[in-house]
Amino acid sequence: MVEILIALALVAILVAVMSPNIARVRPDQKKALFIKAYTRTEIAAASMINDTEMYPTEYDEDGNLKRFGLCSTDAPIGLLAQSDSVSGSEKFAHYFARAVGGGNSGGTVKTSDGITYVINFQNANATGLNTTAAEITVKTNIKSRGENTEVEVGKIRVLNGGTVESADDVCTKYMSDRFNLKINEDGDN
Numbered sequence: 001m002v003e004i005l006i007a008l009a010l011v012a013i014l015v016a017v018m019s020p021n022i023a024r025v026r027p028d029q030k031k032a033l034f035i036k037a038y039t040r041t042e043i044a045a046a047s048m049i050n051d052t053e054m055y056p057t058e059y060d061e062d063g064n065l066k067r068f069g070l071c072s073t074d075a076p077i078g079l080l081a082q083s084d085s086v087s088g089s090e091k092f093a094h095y096f097a098r099a100v101g102g103g104n105s106g107g108t109v110k111t112s113d114g115i116t117y118v119i120n121f122q123n124a125n126a127t128g129l130n131t132t133a134a135e136i137t138v139k140t141n142i143k144s145r146g147e148n149t150e151v152e153v154g155k156i157r158v159l160n161g162g163t164v165e166s167a168d169d170v171c172t173k174y175m176s177d178r179f180n181l182k183i184n185e186d187g188d189n
């Protein structure tokens with residue numbers, strides 16, 4: 001009986017010592033949702049740029065690049081609008097919403113997991129590979145003091161060629177944490 005009491009006392013001491021440390025280890029909800037949004041954006045941009053019906057590459061008769069990438073504003077026949085052209089933001093937001101599985105309302109895409117993408121389309125009909133096609137502000141619903149509050153968690157830049165990059169310091173920090181990069185004072189990896 002004494003041995004059982006001693007064992008229970010040891011377990012109680014371990015629980016008392018470990019509980020504050022375990023409570024601190026909880027993941028940062030904003031960071032986790034931002035990384036999810038960033039990854040989803042990478043997949044969506046790759047899917048969009050590789051859909052040649054949605055974003056075809058065209059050359060003029062002299063062989064110069066006429067239309068290329070996610071900055072293209074021409075509407076694919078029968079897929080978006082009956083007109084020959086739509087605004088780049090409408091086209092981008094429509095296909096981005098479809099790619100991330102959310103609903104589109106005027107350049108704002110909301111998904112069922114509480115992530116909101118606010119799309120700022122830029123550089124309509126630009127052809128440069130590294131031209132910014134859109135800057136996306138990521139917002140998410142965070143439960144704080146029993147209430148859901150929508151907060152901005154970072155910005156993502158989508159380039160015309162379909163690549164995605166950090167658009168602010170928060171995004172850069174979250175993404176460096178994502179890959180566990182250790183950067184020394186010289187900036188080398």
